[in-house]
Amino acid sequence: MTEITFQGKTVVKGKAEGIALVSREPLSFWGGYDWQTGEIIDRRHPLSGQIAKGRILAIPFARGSSTTTAVLLEAIRAGTAPAAIVAAETDFFFALASVVADELYAASLPLVTLRENDFGKMESGDEVRLLDNGTVIVRKQNAKE
Amino acid sequence: MPLTLTPKDRAMLNGDFGPGTKMAMSILARMAEVIDAKELLDISGAHIDSTVYIGDAGLEFAERLARLGAKVSVPTSLNVSGVDEHHWQEWAVPPDWAQKARRQMIAYQSMGAAPTWTCAPYQTGMKPRFGQQIAWGESNAIVFANSVIGARTERYPDLFDICCAITGRAPATGLHLTENRKGQILFRLEGISEDLQRRDDFYPVLGNLIGKLTLDKIPVIEGVTFTPDEDQLKSFGAAAASSGGVALFHMVGVTPEASTSEAAFQGNKPLRVVEINMEALRESRRELTHADGDELHLVVLGSPHFSLAEYKRLASLVAGKTKHPQVKFLVTSSRAMTQLADQAGFVTPAREFGAQITVDTCILTSPMLPDDVQCLMTNSAKFAYYTPGLLKKRIAFGSLEDCVNSAVAGKIVRDEALWK
Numbered sequence: 192m193t194e195i196t197f198q199g200k201t202v203v204k205g206k207a208e209g210i211a212l213v214s215r216e217p218l219s220f221w222g223g224y225d226w227q228t229g230e231i232i233d234r235r236h237p238l239s240g241q242i243a244k245g246r247i248l249a250i251p252f253a254r255g256s257s258t259t260t261a262v263l264l265e266a267i268r269a270g271t272a273p274a275a276i277v278a279a280e281t282d283f284f285f286a287l288a289s290v291v292a293d294e295l296y297a298a299s300l301p302l303v304t305l306r307e308n309d310f311g312k313m314e315s316g317d318e319v320r321l322l323d324n325g326t327v328i329v330r331k332q333n334a335k336e
Numbered sequence: 337m338p339l340t341l342t343p344k345d346r347a348m349l350n351g352d353f354g355p356g357t358k359m360a361m362s363i364l365a366r367m368a369e370v371i372d373a374k375e376l377l378d379i380s381g382a383h384i385d386s387t388v389y390i391g392d393a394g395l396e397f398a399e400r401l402a403r404l405g406a407k408v409s410v411p412t413s414l415n416v417s418g419v420d421e422h423h424w425q426e427w428a429v430p431p432d433w434a435q436k437a438r439r440q441m442i443a444y445q446s447m448g449a450a451p452t453w454t455c456a457p458y459q460t461g462m463k464p465r466f467g468q469q470i471a472w473g474e475s476n477a478i479v480f481a482n483s484v485i486g487a488r489t490e491r492y493p494d495l496f497d498i499c500c501a502i503t504g505r506a507p508a509t510g511l512h513l514t515e516n517r518k519g520q521i522l523f524r525l526e527g528i529s530e531d532l533q534r535r536d537d538f539y540p541v542l543g544n545l546i547g548k549l550t551l552d553k554i555p556v557i558e559g560v561t562f563t564p565d566e567d568q569l570k571s572f573g574a575a576a577a578s579s580g581g582v583a584l585f586h587m588v589g590v591t592p593e594a595s596t597s598e599a600a601f602q603g604n605k606p607l608r609v610v611e612i613n614m615e616a617l618r619e620s621r622r623e624l625t626h627a628d629g630d631e632l633h634l635v636v637l638g639s640p641h642f643s644l645a646e647y648k649r650l651a652s653l654v655a656g657k658t659k660h661p662q663v664k665f666l667v668t669s670s671r672a673m674t675q676l677a678d679q680a681g682f683v684t685p686a687r688e689f690g691a692q693i694t695v696d697t698c699i700l701t702s703p704m705l706p707d708d709v710q711c712l713m714t715n716s717a718k719f720a721y722y723t724p725g726l727l728k729k730r731i732a733f734g735s736l737e738d739c740v741n742s743a744v745a746g747k748i749v750r751d752e753a754l755w756k
Contacts, residue, residue: 202370217551217581222700222725226391233725252552254581257385257475260493265391284493286370290363291495295397 194330197309199277201325203289205301207275211317211329212246214238220266220284221258229271247319248273249310253284263288267300275301275321279310303327339368340375348503356406360502367496373507381464381487382412382501383457385473386494387444388701389418389437397495398443401502409504412449413457415474416641417441418702420694421453427694427704437702449501453696454670456570456641458485466592469512471500475577476570476640476718482584484569486592488512491583511584517593518602519586521550522609525559528617532754533561536649537621537735539568540717542612543575545620549610552581556600558588559612567643574640575717618755624720624733630747631711632732635659635739636699638668639716646736647677647686653740654689660746664692664709671695690743700726713748715739 214237218224223233229244238250244266253259263285266272276285281304293299303325305313313319318330347353348361368376386394418437419429445451452460457472458480464470464487472478472489473496481487490510492500500506510516523546532538546555555576564572569590576582586594594600637650650667659665667686669677674695677683683693699705700722712731714720715738723731734742738750 222722252581254551257473257478257491257493258388258390260495261386261388261390261394264393264397264495268393268396269391281371283367283371283491283496287363287367287493287496290366290370291397292393294359294363295393295400 192330192332194328195312197305197327197329199303199305199325199327202281202286202302202304203299204323205275205299206323207247207301207321209245209247209274209319211249211313211315211319212238212241212243213249213313213315215251217252217254218250219254219259220262224262224266226262226266226269226271229266243273244271245274247275247277247321249277249313251279251310252282257284259284260288264291267292267298268296272300275303277310277313277327278302278304279307280304339365339373341365345376345505354405356401356404357502359401359404360406360499363496364499364503364505368507371507371509373509375508376505377469377508377512379469379471379500379504379506380410381462381468381470382408382410382497383415383472383474383477384412384444384449384497384501385415386498387414387417387440387453388494389440394494395436395440398440401498402443402446406447406502408448408501410501411462412501413452413460413462414444414449416455416698416701417453417696420696423694424704426692428706429702429704433703447498447502452670452672454641454673455698456643456670459643460670460672469506471497471506473497476574478583479573479577479585480570482511483573483586483591484566491581517584518554518604519556519600520553520607521555522597522606523555523557523612524609525557526611526613528612528614529754530561535735535754536568536571536715537738539564539572540575540715540733541617541621541624543572544579544624544717544721545612545616547576547578547580547582550576550580550582553607554584554586555582556586556588556594556597556606558597560587560590563590565645567646570640571717578718578721621733621755624717625731626724627711627730627732627748630749632663632713632742632746632748633709633711634664634666634705635713635743636666636668636719637715637736637739639698639700639714639719642667642669642673644673644676644680647682648680649736651682651685653737655685657689657740657744659690659743662746663743665690665743667691667693668698669693669695705729713739713742
């Protein structure tokens with residue numbers, strides 16, 4: 192078990208803990224995320240079939256349709272959203288869902304960006320702790336899943 | 337440097353313009369900070385994508401703003417909604433779902449937006465002008481406004497577009513600014529026959545490919561030897577905005593900011609140069625079909641919404657023909673465009689052929705398709721891209737003519753001649 196600490200940039204402040212679900216492929220939540228179950232349903236995406244609910248979802252940015260925000264907001268309200276999203280760049284679509292959830296329900300989704308090099312070191316199955324100053328603590332399993 | 341607000345922005349934030357405007361400005365200012373904007377700028381038009389009923393959170397957001405008395409402060413068009421207000425009973429839409437979708441329509445209309453209910457607002461009287469600063473939602477509308485018209489909008493998502501419409505402001509960043517509109521990746525068409533370029537199935541296939549290769553960069557397409565019409569550019573943009581995050585493209589000699597390749601890149605060098613050949617296009621076309629065999633239950637056209645010119649073409653293709661009794665044939669468009677087409681005599685031949693026409697909405701945003709409809713065919717790369725994930729149904733892609741011929745034959749038939 193090794194532990195690595197990354198200093199990320201806070202986009203929407205918050206603390207979270209969970210198991211990482213990681214892909215280098217961007218994802219459209221519209222047509223890609225079932226907010227009633229938290230399943231990734233874009234059948235062309237490497238994470239297709241995975242349940243992102245409660246996970247630390249690490250994807251570089253949102254692809255395609257501008258409806259990604261609305262779907263993520265529904266997921267936050269329904270309790271099927273990831274515990275936090277780690278992205279490779281500031282993603283407007285993710286951030287907006289979190290800000291609106293805060294305005295409407297006082298329930299935001301923590302959002303942090305990592306430098307590309309650091310983002311590249313994250314793997315599915317890592318145990319991740321996100322602190323509210325943007326620090327991301329990653330504990331790696333020695334044997335890969 | 338932090339965000340600087342004008343006295344009027346601050347007054348909106350303080351609630352001097354009412355609680356609805358205060359909520360909209362609060363979201364706008366927080367998001368402007370997230371993206372490191374230095375200031376906000378005035379917009380003079382908006383297109384709202386948040387009209388699509390997805391779930392209760394989106395509805396509660398709209399009704400909260402409406403209840404707080406928010407009104408749009410610039411001319412604002414509305415995207416497709418969740419239901420065809422007058423014909424939803426013809427399809428499999430659950431009544432309680434239709435009720436909520438209608439509440440969402442009413443909430444946005446009550447804020448003063450025009451009930452256009454279309455994903456192609458650029459083909460209505462609310463089309464923006466070259467250089468106009470606007471805040472638009474809906475990916476295909478954004479890419480068309482930026483690229484084909486030369487108006488200026490960022491990729492505004494649902495929920496944010498309405499905040500801009502209410503306040504009349506948007507962050508002064510991204511594609512609003514000239515320096516961020518320069519091309520980044522050069523795509524050169526090599527060995528693509530002009531006969532293929534003229535076909536209506538060429539541009540969706542090209543758009544799907546370029547979207548996938550570009551992701552969120554700005555592509556410049558060079559080597560188009562035939563000037564595409566508005567509907568071909570519409571289908572290209574919709575495809576590129578689905579498979580990638582394309583919000584602006586330049587087509588050399590075609591789009592207004594690309595009189596030359598140098599103009600499109602604003603004198604800079606491309607980050608990459610990519611050759612587009614027939615092999616890559618054939619692969620892109622294959623990707624758009626997710627169907628085994630030739631079984632067909634429904635042909636669906638109109639993503640983005642059918643234009644007058646498309647209704648006209650359909651009318652001539654179906655004249656004197658009748659669709660196979662086992663195949664449904666659906667056209668989606670706006671109510672205004674459908675009325676125009678009807679007055680021009682283009683709707684009657686389609687109905688005689690056996691087509692059904694649905695306005696205000698889209699198969700991707702309305703739970704309208706019954707369970708026995710499993711095998712679809714379309715001429716839209718956007719429908720082809722989203723149908724497997726959103727609707728969990730199989731879909732084949734073909735030209736408009738392929739779609740008509742398939743509906744007559746009762747099975748998928750495609751003209752492969754120019755794709756070989």
